[in-house]
Structure formats: C-alpha cells, structure tokens
Amino acid sequence: MDTEKCTVLLTAIDQGSLSGAAEALGYTPSGVSRLVASLEAELGLPLLVRGKGGVTPTPECEALRPRFAELASLGRACRDEAAAVRGLEAGTLTVGSAYRPLYRALASTIAAFSAEHPGIQVRIEHANSSTLAAGMAQRAIDFSLMSRREIDCRWTPLSHxxxxxxxxxxxxxxxxxxxxxxxxxxxxxxxxxxxxxxxxxxxxxxxxxxxxxxxxxxxxxxxxxxxxxxxxxxxxxxxxxxxxxxxxxxxxxxxxxxVEIGIAAPPGRPSPALAAFEAFAVPRLQREAR
CATH class of the missing domain: 3.40.190.10 (Periplasmic binding protein-like II)
Known part of the structure; x- marks a missing residue:
C-alpha cells in the first residue's frame, strides 16, 4: 500500500476538505481526490463522506484510521532514513505542547534546532495532554510537552x-x-x-x-x-x-x-529526524524546567 495515499487521506480528514489537504501538501485538489479514490478502490471500501461542507471519515475509515496513521508514520520514517543514508537531513516533526507557559522555552528550542538542522521541518500543535497522547498513539504527534497519561511512550519527567x-x-x-x-x-x-x-x-x-x-x-x-x-x-x-x-x-x-509534566515520545526506535530533535531539545528543556 502506498503510504503517501495514507498521508493524503489523514490530512484531508484533519483539514476537513480535499482542497485543504491539497494546500497543506502541495497537491492540486484533483490530485488529492484521485489519490483518495485510488485508496478506496484498492481497499474496496468508502473512506470519506464528501459533501458541500467538506469531507468526514466513514465508519470504515475510522476503524482503519490507526493503521493508516501507522503506515503514514512508517512512510515518513523510511524517507527520513533514506535521506540519512544519502548524507542528508530531512523530515517533518509535529511537536505538541499542552501548556502555554512552556511555549517560550519550546519556541526558542525549535528556533535553535532549526538553525542547526534546516532540512528538518517542525510543526507545533497545541492541545490538552489527553488529546496529544491520543495523537501520539496514532503516530500523529512525534514529541510532546504534557502531563503523564496512560499511553505507551518514552517518558522524560521535567517537573511536578x-x-x-x-x-x-x-x-x-x-x-x-x-x-x-x-x-x-x-x-x-x-x-x-x-x-x-x-x-x-x-x-x-x-x-x-x-x-x-x-x-x-x-x-x-x-x-x-x-x-x-x-x-x-x-x-x-x-x-x-x-x-x-x-x-x-x-x-x-x-x-x-x-501533576507530573514531562516529554513524551513514541515507543521504539525514533526516526533520524526525531532522534536529532530529541538529542537537541531534551537537555535544553530539562535545564529550563529546573
């Protein structure tokens, strides 16, 4: 299965429209529509309900959504590792924060990291800890400042x-x-x-x-x-x-x-982009938390 199709589908769901996914990913709306239709044909299932107000996932899509997220994550990791093999740094990371007072430390960390690693793009997502935990379980969040939740993750405590x-x-x-x-x-x-x-x-x-x-x-x-x-x-x-x-x-x-506040990252071996960000960000954020 083409992992890029999974990425396009998930982006369309997040954006609420095919045109929003096209703008976010650099496709044309017709290109996004063709990719989603191709995935639906491959699986033999309807995945999106299309209407004037945008798109929403079908029940069949919701049942498969964790697998789509896993495949999209594996696709990103494979591209990142291929870039690393070629001697390049590339990748896109989504970093979450549940606490606005931590934004200054997080923003300065991202700015410094981006200056040293310009090939790695970093997005910021704000939500409460439970929402970020759910996003991490679905492989939509790569690194999160949050309070401890009941998910499988690599956890680094910062403060109480x-x-x-x-x-x-x-x-x-x-x-x-x-x-x-x-x-x-x-x-x-x-x-x-x-x-x-x-x-x-x-x-x-x-x-x-x-x-x-x-x-x-x-x-x-x-x-x-x-x-x-x-x-x-x-x-x-x-x-x-x-x-x-x-x-x-x-x-x-x-x-x-x-409440224990800390850094959550997905379990298992991180992608090269995430490994670079963790090595850079965790010590800085630990110092800020003291």
Whole structure:
C-alpha cells in the first residue's frame, strides 16, 4: 500500500476538505481526490463522506484510521532514513505542547534546532495532554510537552506541578495554607476547559466531586477575570496560576494533587529526524524546567 495515499487521506480528514489537504501538501485538489479514490478502490471500501461542507471519515475509515496513521508514520520514517543514508537531513516533526507557559522555552528550542538542522521541518500543535497522547498513539504527534497519561511512550519527567484553587482576593481562605477541595461544592465554580479530559477534570474525578459550574470558559485569562470580579473560584495548574496578572489569590489544594509534566515520545526506535530533535531539545528543556 502506498503510504503517501495514507498521508493524503489523514490530512484531508484533519483539514476537513480535499482542497485543504491539497494546500497543506502541495497537491492540486484533483490530485488529492484521485489519490483518495485510488485508496478506496484498492481497499474496496468508502473512506470519506464528501459533501458541500467538506469531507468526514466513514465508519470504515475510522476503524482503519490507526493503521493508516501507522503506515503514514512508517512512510515518513523510511524517507527520513533514506535521506540519512544519502548524507542528508530531512523530515517533518509535529511537536505538541499542552501548556502555554512552556511555549517560550519550546519556541526558542525549535528556533535553535532549526538553525542547526534546516532540512528538518517542525510543526507545533497545541492541545490538552489527553488529546496529544491520543495523537501520539496514532503516530500523529512525534514529541510532546504534557502531563503523564496512560499511553505507551518514552517518558522524560521535567517537573511536578500542583493543582491549585484560584480565589478572589477577599475570599476568607485567600491567605490560607490550603483550600479543601470539597469546598468547591459550596462555592460558585468557574469551570476551565469544560467537557475536556484535562488535569482539572481528572483532579475532580479523583476527589469524587462534581462542582456546579456558574461559568464555563476555555481560557485562563477569562477565568482570572471572573475570579478577580468575585464571580467564582477556579481550579487550575499552578504553572498557569503563576502567570496571573489579575488580582487573585492562589492556594494549594487539600489534599494535595500533583501533576507530573514531562516529554513524551513514541515507543521504539525514533526516526533520524526525531532522534536529532530529541538529542537537541531534551537537555535544553530539562535545564529550563529546573
């Protein structure tokens, strides 16, 4: 099976359209359509539902999607290794980060790496740790800064981060040593990242509580503003709470909830491009985390 066809199919799904895949990969839309149709004919299965709004994967495609991702990854690795045999450096890496406060260290690392390895392209993907973990399991993410998840990967720990309560400055527990997590049941709650499998939702699930959300937001700046205005209490990683410019109080949880943040990479032997990036990036990011 042609691994490039798998790459084209997965890109079309990610972009939501054949024209988007064509633009991302440097094909014409008709070329993308022919490649996908050829793959469908080869397998004897419909793989995309085509409509005015774009394309979506069929159930048959979803069932085979992990295999398509694996084949696309193997194709990239083979091309990278062939380039290495020829004495060239080439490849494309997708690097994920679940934590915006780590972007500066990650961006400077990528810039320095790209200056030394101009033949290797690096893309950045932002998502929560669970989404990045799923992407890595599907071979769509090559290297990720995230909190520990239950996937098969090579893991390098960087730091331990506490989950904290963010309170209005005049809250009775604003100067307390700890905030009892069950108090969230009695307070207006500012839910951050509603509906997502993230460090917040996992902390609440571990405690066995489900606070009633007075507000739901997808941005820490919005959460800080609501808390500062006295509209509720938020739960978040300390790595985010430390960036607050609003006038809020940050109090550790009781019982303490600690999240391990680190670097995840796919199991097994890395491609030459990923091996070069890991050798360069891991020591730099470890120093930044100290």
């Amino acid at each position: 981060d506490a989950m904290v309560a963010v309170l209005p400055p005049d809250h009775p527990l604003a100067k307390a040593d700890a905030f009892p997590i069950e108090r969230l049941l009695d307070e207006p709650f500012v839910e951050l990242y509603p509906g997502e499998d993230c460090d917040n939702s996992r902390t609440l699930a571990t405690a066995g509580i489900r606070p009633r959300a007075a507000y739901a937001v997808h941005d820490t700046s919005a959460a800080f503003a609501l808390v500062e205005a006295g509209l509720g209490i938020a739960l978040m990683n300390d790595i985010y709470a430390r960036t607050a410019e609003a006038e809020v109080a940050v109090v550790p949880l009781a019982p303490a909830r600690i």
